Amino acid sequence: MEQFVFWCIAIFIVLSAFFAMIMKNIFHCALLLAAALFGVAGIFVYLGAEFLALVQVLIYVGAITILIIFGIMLTHKMMDSKIIVMNKQVVMSAVITGVLGTLIILTIYSTAHWILPALKNSESGYLTHSITTASVTKNKKVVTDVYTLGPALINPKKGFAFAFELVSILLLSVLIGATVIARKDQEG
Amino acid sequence: MFSIAWWIPLLPILSFITIVLFTKKSKLISSGISILVMLTCFIFSIMIFIRFLSLPLSARPINFSVPWMIISSLHLNIGILIDPLSINMIVLVTFISLLVQIYSLGYMKNDPRFSVYFSYLSLFTASMLGLVLSNNYLQLFIFWELVGLCSYLLIGFWYFKPSAATACKKAFVVNRIGDFGFLMGIITLGLTFHAFDFQAVHQKIALGLNNGVGSTAAITLIALLLFCGAVGKSAQFPLHVWLPDAMEGPTPISALIHAATMVAAGVFMIARTYQVFSASTVAMTTVAYVGGFTAIFAATIALTQDDIKRILAYSTLSQLGYMVLALGVGGYTAGMFHLTSHAFFKALLFLGAGSVIHSMETNDIWKMGGLLKKMKVTGITFLIAALSISGIPPFSGFWSKDEIFDAIQSSHVQGHQILLGIAIFTAFLTSLYMFRLFFVVFLGNGHHEEDSHENHAIHESPWTMLVPMIILAFMSIFFGMINAPHLGLYSKFIYYGSHPQKAPFSIKMVLISSLVATSGIILASLFYWQKVFSAKAVANAISPIYTLLKNKYYIDEFYSFLAKYFVFGLAALCAWFDKYVVDGGMVDGSGKLICAFGRGLRKIETGKIQNYALVIFGAIAVIYLIMSF
Amino acid sequence: MIPVQDFLYLAGLIFSIGVFGVLSRRNAISVLMGIELMLNAVNINLLAFAKFWGWTTLNGPVFVVFIITIAAGEAAVALAIFISIYRKFKDINVDEIKYLNH
Amino acid sequence: MSGSLKLLKLINVILEHVYKFLGLTNPIPEVINAFITAAISFAVISVFVMFLVWMERKVSAHMQSRIGPNRVGPFGLLQTLADAIKLTTKENMEPQKRDKIPYFIAPIIAFVATFMGVVVIPLDKGVTIQNLNIGVLYIIAITSFTVIGILTAGWSSNNKFSLIGGFRSAAQIISYEIPLVLSLVPVIMITGTLDLQKIVEYQAHAGYWFVGPQIIGFLVFLTASTAESNRAPFDIPEAESELTGGFHTEYSGIKFAMFFLGEYISIIIGSSVAVSVFLGGWIAPAFMNFLPVPGFFWFVIKVLLVIYLIMAFRWTFPRLRVDQLMDFGWKILIPIAILNIFLTGLWILWFSKGV
Known part of the structure; x- marks a missing residue:
């Protein structure tokens, strides 16, 4: 159940973020970004950082998104969604991003088996000593x-x-x- | 008490600054400040002199030294050296400068840049005093150059006259040639001895001669390079050409700088660094011959010139030659003594000439004549000076010149008999050209018409000009006697080595020199006063020689030739090299290379930030790929 | 208990999407949005690792606080710049504003 | 245990029975529980809002020496209900060139964001829909969502009056959020918690309400929360004389009702926070301690008093101009709030040396 909700939120975030990056109407992009950031706040709750989740909501959703919407409104005419939103290197950047993302995911996948148990077991182990603890x-x-x-x-x-x-x-x-x-x- | 010596160069500098910055508008205040400062300096100098006399020999000389900069092991100092030589010079410089400044009050009265003139005079005096008080070579060089600068400014004081502008440039350039050698000499000296202080260097030379440390060749090289500076500043033979042209400056300047003080700086420098010179026989011989040659060479030119100031300028050259000759043959005291006495009577001659020019408004002696009646004081003082320079006893010139003859007589320089002959013949020429000048200007009837001077009737100069002349005339008569035989006060004060050395006084020499001088006067009177012989006839008879002399041996033309074909040719070669090889090949070439690179690289500088970001992330992806395999 | 790599996968995906936006969007504000997404991905990573260190250190949350703060400041300055650029060029497309020294 | 808590417990017990009857087990009941709680809260709040609308009309009538609504029901109490029915059944007019999706979700965002704040309001000791240990921050964070709704509404209506209204509203809410938060900080510093329940308990324990030592904070909070809910004299965003209806000019029917509802809920939340933080929440006034009424009652009474105060503002002060509004927020309220924090800090240091 927990995992199910988590993945629901994760898919929600990824889809919002993705459409925020490809939509033509920039105002819709901003709203989708707000949704994605709100979802990230939810992820923070899953990580056990409720305070930071609320800070995320307060600052990202309540301030930065609004700032961005302000910026959009001050620099765009209403409803001018007919313009080209992608630049000429869109294919190249898609390829590079794809490669980069795949590599990141592959790396996580290939290292998860041995580094994460080590992290889990190191709560009182040697690894803690090398870290400046706040x-x-x-x-x-x-x-x-x-x-x-x-x-x-x-x-x-x-x-x-x-x-x-x-x-x-x-x-x-x-x-x-x-x-x-x-x-x-x-x-x- | 001796620390007031610091104030002697400082006060004129302060006066210069004050005049330039604050009191330029007021002629009265500017000249007042300048003269008062000079009077103070003169009094200070006299005080130092009197106090110094009472010092025991062991306490001499007095050396003040403060660190200026320290470059690793090299300690450069700035300081003041008080010894008989520098005392002699400061008294002389402040005295002549004081008189010339008083004289200038009258002479420059109507000049619009009166204040500037006095500020320049202050600066010059400060530099000269700094020069003579220096205790090390570098300081000496700095003030040496400052003196050169002041000379440049003062020769070109009437810069709107093309001839003055040219003359000051010429003086500057010619002096640079000598100064180049001088600087080379100082650098060589520094490299050899690792010190610049006079005392330190001279001690090392003395030690080195005993221990064989400093090689004689090195010292000879240093001495000859230093002598280059003296040749430039004291206008010795190859570099003498600037001094006659320098007469374009105001006449008091000629008296102060180009007769009495600055040109003597070269002689002073030789005396100051005498330890270096006397350590090298070759150098001493060179000095002696250059001096002797300059003496007779300049005297022959002086015979044929028409311009009153130029005659005096060549006379100065000749007399400077005497001094250098005296130093070259080892007559340290004789050289300095002649320098001092010459300063008095040559300054007087120039001031007299200035007085004449002031009333005649021309420099051509043939346009003058019979001035003795109208300008009695000027005429008589001029006569005194002429007698003094000609070496008629008992005027001071006689004593100093006789001293030189004695020094040559008793020297060990190779061929000193020839030098003696040259010196005696020059003495004859001296009295000849000097009285030619005197007879033509003051006694002859001249070619000028009385009518043409109605507007400015020939008149005696104002008292501000006459008083200095009278004082100088007094000095010209009596100064020499302080070193008369059996008295020898000067020789006891200034000498080289551990004890006073005085050349033996010989009656034969006195007789010869007096005879020669008198015969010169008589010959001149026959030609130019009594007109028994015609000068023109003689000139026609020896026409080639006359033309040669009249044109100053074509030295200037020779230099022009050299400059035109040699220097300009070299310069053209250099220009070609610079233009096509340095500029075209290296500078422009490297630039073009960079431009070509830039044109190539510009293609990837799109100015679009996202292109750069794409490259960055692409690179990250590639590195990531490489690292993961 | 959700395994840590799930958070990391999510963060990686968000980061890649942000990079894509930064690289391909013409509009400066969209680029800014991409940057915000990237920062958020980093935040998730920091917190995920902090959680799986067992909260033995507060470095992760503290860094998140700083990142959020700086992101806010960055957004404010960036939008101020966009607005003043818009006044000048009547356009905020990144690929057309090549020269800022007009 | 007070009555209202019993009521909630009772609801829970009934729900559990219902689940059992339906054969459902954990964890689904939690979710359904949440939904049902939300539904109940919504119903209660809606009724309360209707009452508030009636009350506002009565108050304004009273202040203007009028009678106010008096036809529908006793004292016109059902007037609002009639209005609500009218609004919901009205034809839904939409501008042709609107931006469809944002136009649709804007009122939802505005309403939901405000409504979510209700979750942490402490009705009585231990009685909160969901108590959070960072309740104050939660309310502030969640209500800041409203701005997005308003901006979206203004933008998607494709009407320059709406847009300007939305702009002004957003600017105003963002500006006044700062003094709002800053005015709460001293209390948080004193109590050392963000939990609204604990803040009220601290007051009960200390025996005084924070309105006393923090009178400056209270006044700033009241002003700022009035501005937050776009009430007069800070109703620039919907200044009728300038912008017709502001950001909701183009909204009608049920969508308009949602904005309307949102505004009243934000008044309720602002007053609730003011009451909890500064006026002792559910604590009975000292001189009325003896009365056998639950804390819930006192809470509602205090909230109504504060709402009355806010309503009275509307008919007392003239509307500010937009630049005066901004100047007031940035140049007066914020410095005062910061000064208040500073003084409180000094006060705390003075009374607890060596902390």
Whole structure:
């Protein structure tokens, strides 16, 4: 049952994403993208990261998609779906993407048998030592909780405080930069 | 107390900056600053001089040195060396400069670039003082070039005159030839001795001569290269051509730079680096012969010139030849003594000439005549200077020239008898051309018509011009006596080696030189005053020689020829090489090669980001494929 | 329990679709969408591996947080640029905007 | 155990019997359970919305010294029902050049997104349709979907008024989402949880409501949630005088009803969150502790009070201009909310030194 629902969601995501990449009407593409991203949030729930699932919904679906729709509306006329949407290298890129995707799937398939058990068995094994741990916790199920994720983000010793500050500066500069770029030039 | 020596070059530099930046508008303030600074420097120099006399011999010389830059093992310093030689020079330079600046107040009164003129004078004086106070070769060279620059600026002061513009360029270029040798010499010296300080280098030379470290050949090479600089700056024979042309500058400049101070820098440099020269017999001999040749060569040209300043310029050449000759034969004291006394009477001669030019507004001696009546002070001071340069006792020129004769007499240079003959004959020529000038200008009736000078009646110059001349006349009479036999104050002050060395004084030499000088005067009076003989007749009789002399031995023409066919030919060859091989083959060729590559590579630079992304992902796929097998 | 490779297959597929979009779409906004898909695939991978490490480390989720943040910033700047390009060229087709120094 | 909880339990027990009768076993009952719960919630909410519509008309009538609906049923209570029947039976008019699929799904998205927020509202102690430990974030995240519905509606109607309305609405909702979240942050900082149940319990435990210490947060939240649901004075997106009906100009019949329903549900959710977070949720006021009524009752009373307040806004304040609206959100509400967070942080540090 669990797996069935998972694959339903997965197929939903893949189809949405695929049609988002090939549809002619870009507005439909954006809606399909939103659907795909929402589905990914569902996958996050399956992965046990409810908090991140909600963040995904809030930011990707609630913000980025809307931003994209805004962009579409500001740069397109309504209902102009008669244009060519693919460039000249579409066949070539399809081939390359196909090869790449096949290779990825083959790699996963061929390595799954021996690397994944190793991962499973290494919960307390040697592999953990080679990893810089943000915040190791004995309780396996608390990761989605903001109590563990928050300190992991801002803990200056074991966490990612520096990256966190860097990202805040990045966001500030994005805020200012986007405003400056998108503002109409004050001619005169 | 001696540290005030730092201020001696610094003050004129400050005065230069002040005039250029702030007080250019006001003639009064600019000249006032400049003259006051010069007076201060003169007083400082005298103070240093007096204080130095009281120093014990063991405490001399005084050397201030501060590090300038350190390049690995090479320590370059900047500093001040106070020894009798430099004291002699700073007193002389500040004194002449002071007088010339006072004189210029009158002479340049109506010039629109009056302030600029004084700023240049300040800069020149600063450079000259820096030069004579240098304690190492590099600093010497830097100030040497600065002096050259000032000379360029001042010769070309009236740059709107084409002749002045040409003359300053000529002076600059000719000096560069000498300076090239000089710089080569300094570099060779640095490579040989790994030091630039005078004292360090000279000690090493002294040690090297004893231990056989520095080879004689190397020292000879260095000395000859250094001498190139002196040849350029002091206008010795092959590079003398710039000095007569330099007379296009204002006359006080000629007095200060091209008679008394700057041209003496070459002589000073030989004296300063005397340890190098005296370590090489070949170099000394070369110096002596070049000096002797220049002396007689210039004197013969001076006989036939018409331009009052040019006559004086060739006279300067001749006298510089004397000094170099004296140094070449080992007469260190004689050379410097003649330099100093010559500075006084030659400056006086130029100032007198300036005074005459100021009132006559011409340089041609044949347009002058009988000026003694109208310009008594000028005439008498000029006469004093002429007597002094001719070597009539007891004027100072007599003493210094006699010193040189004695030095040649007692030297060990090969063929010093010939040199002595040249020197004595030059002394005769000196008095001949000098009194030719004097008689024509001051006593002859001249060819000018009184009417043509109604507008500016010939008048005596203002007191600002006369006072310096009178002071210099005084010096021309009495300065030589300080080194009279049995007195010898100068010889006790400036000497080379460990103890004063003075050539033996010989009555025979005195008699000969006096006789020669007097006969020159008499001959000149017969030709140009009493008109017993006709100069023209003589000239016609020896027409080829006269023409040769009149045209200055065609040296300028020879140089033009050289420049035209040799230098320009070489330049054309180089230009061809540069144009077709360097530019065409290498520069353009490499460019064309790159362009061709670019044209080829441009095909894959579509500017479409997705093309690039396609290539990137394609490459990833290919690498992936390769890695998986 | 869903095996980890299922998540990886899904992520690989989404990633490939994103790459295809980036490579073949003319419209700049579509290209941006492709990039978002690729980032999401990465997020899934990170979380999948984090889960199958048994949540012994929080590196995965933390990276996901950063990626989402940066994706948001990237989208904002990209759309600002698209809008200003559109004002200039009246077009945001990637293959026609070759020169940005007009 | 309060009455309403018993009611829910009872529903569950009945459902279990039904499943047994049908011969169904796990896990299907969970799914069906979810559907049935949703259906019941939908029914309850719909009735509640009808009541709210009636209430709004009464309130506005009262504020304008009118009588309001009074013909259908007692006090006109059934007026809304009549309107609803009219709406659902109306002919479904659609623009010819609409974008078919988006036009169809837009109201569904808008409605469903809002309706999903109902899931985590704490009606009483332990009584929530599905309690999540990140409930507050859930509500915020889910309701942000509404914007997509609105934008889709505006775009697919192929009408420039709709498009501008959709634009304005989206801009407004996105802008006011920030102060909305920021105003909730101080409470989360104090309680240390995102769970709405726990937030209410914290208030019960502490003995005070957060409206006291967090009065700034409450006011900001109230303003922002009013703007979130496009209510006057923030109803720029559907400013009749400028844009006729805004993004739902081209919608009629049942589709219009869904937008309408969505708007009222968003009011309900906003008020519920305000009540849970700032007004103590199901906790009885201190002076009425003795009354033997379930917490559910107090919750509804408080929600109605807040809704009344929001309705009163509509007839009190003039509508803002679009630039004033944006300025108000970005230049006043957000700085105030950030300042509030900062002060609360200082306050927490002061009272728990060395955390």
